[in-house]
Amino acid sequence: MKRPTIADIARRAGVSKGAVSYALNGQPGVSAETRARIQAIAQEIGWRPNLAARSLSGARVDAIGLVLCRPARFLGVEPFFMELISGIEGELAASSCALMLQVVPDHEAEIAIYRRWWGEGRVDGAILVDLHADDPRVPVVERLGMPAVVTGHPSGAGSLPAVWSDEVAVLREVIEYLAALGHRHIARVAGLPALLHTRIRDEAFSEICAELGVSEHPVAHTDYTGEQGARATRRLLSSRSRPSAIVYDNDIMAVAGLSVAQEMRLDVPAELSIVGWDDSPLSQVVRPALTAVTRDIPASGAHAARTLLQLIGSGEPGSLEGPPARLLPRGSTAPARP
């Protein structure tokens, strides 16, 4: 009734434990027949490698870590993370690697987790998300020597490989599109200002707007919740000169913004154009359906996972260019009124 071990296999096959280990790990040192015989026995008695034993002798633990660092109540709403996770999973499953997940309130806790995971030998590496400006996690992880990939702009990733897609290019696409529709006052409801990608978008936004003759381009920062998205929208729409288009940093805020517009009896898209970001199914469920920046989040999760596995395996990160995002026009954008 006890779990079979390689010693059991060795006994039945009449060979040594070492030979069994070689046979089952595809390493040279045993003949093809012996290998086949051993594999057959392993199969027959339902042997599985004991993870602990294996990792104790210095091998991989076949698990990677992901720490999400946002207050719990914000996490649920953002379809982003769940999609990212399912993408990561898809890739990991192929290598029968497991995912350790932890949700923490702040970076300090997150760093403690990395220390612990790596110290205890619980993971082979980790994926870092939500890169901040001057992110404290990066130097710690570098020092730990734990393999890690960062999802976000390479500028903040230090020596860690970063998988990313060119957000500035999409943002340009969005603004060019809106500018071409005649919008000259475009607002942006952005996410957490501490996040690196928020800063990058902020900067690009103002540059591109200036360049394209979009004279007014206010930015409001939020915590990504619908509530704050609604509040920011209300403020923007109540100001003396109100924007004719608003670009949101996620979908939930875009939906909230849409509701505020309706509440204020503004017609979308006739009087206000709305662009969402991330394009979760949410965008298509509301009326009008939201024009949005769409990016394949599961694919980018898969890409990050693949890169990490390569890094763990060979020490080389491989390709870092992620799947590109693009603008998907739907019903919430229209020409600006003269």
Place this chain on the structure above:
Amino acid sequence: MKRPTIADIARRAGVSKGAVSYALNGQPGVSAETRARIQAIAQEIGWRPNLAARSLSGARVDAIGLVLCRPARFLGVEPFFMELISGIEGELAASSCALMLQVVPDHEAEIAIYRRWWGEGRVDGAILVDLHADDPRVPVVERLGMPAVVTGHPSGAGSLPAVWSDEVAVLREVIEYLAALGHRHIARVAGLPALLHTRIRDEAFSEICAELGVSEHPVAHTDYTGEQGARATRRLLSSRSRPSAIVYDNDIMAVAGLSVAQEMRLDVPAELSIVGWDDSPLSQVVRPALTAVTRDIPASGAHAARTLLQLIGSGEPGSLEGPPARLLPRGSTAPARP
């Protein structure tokens, strides 16, 4: 530069490895002073238990498993899972226990994961979600002898402890409320028919409606996506006698239903009352804000985790009664038109 081990501590403290082990695990066998001295040294040199070594000698691995079995694209939209996870995490963090997460396409794969996890000694137990009618996972997990708790109705959990809250009671609350508002034709847009809780709600719904004189009470089954929610709503609202109220099995479908009503120029709540389920922030972002069944999902996740930890620790599951759900009326429900 190598990680310190108990042998290092033993050397510095001038005692044996065994003594160190006893000291650090709070077990009798060492004097108070020695214990303190050993702990101080451990602290000083930054010792952490090697997980693999510990679990190899039969101790706990301090990790529990959670397998989500829904197609990836449905997972993201449902804030439910992310909230559940963050609730579980909150509880686990206190016991510095980790969470292994896996997303699989079907029950067969899920069962394979449990076999693997338990076989490899990767987890101490698991939480089973999305109980199906005649769920094949239950007997497998029972046979494996892996500690597990089920979130869902005890009727389907076999000998496994089930943490649950009384859904029938809330459903009754909803229908009584709608009936009191004069609704006599209430539709229900339900989730996956294979899920046990869908069946339970289905049955309760028809019974309670009959009992309360709600003469018509059609049910449409969906896959929980906004798309199918919209389609079901469209069909219901296009039928000869259309319902004056619709109860949805999740929020995203309720929002989709709201959009369909708007699209069909039906006023919500004047002409159609809408009730959502789960009450994610989504419900409050749309106009009108959705009346919804609200339940503290993180709390129920925490409860499940707590129960599992107790089960692992003592073999006894402890309390099984979860936090109750209740109806939270907002703007999407109103008296039926005469």
Place this chain on the structure above:
DNA sequence: CTTGATTACTGAACCGCTTCATGGAAGCCT
């Protein structure tokens, strides 16, 4: 036929921790 390389396999050490059998010292009782 010797030499050297290669192949197939063994035996033992080792990874870091837990735990059990053992033993010495101290304290209590009669």
Place this chain on the structure above:
DNA sequence: AGGCTTCCATGAAGCGGTTCAGTAATCAAG
């Protein structure tokens, strides 16, 4: 004083793998 626990602490075995040094056998080359 001798015999009894009780308390602290030790040493070694063992968990289930990996891996390295070593060995015997086979084979090609010189």
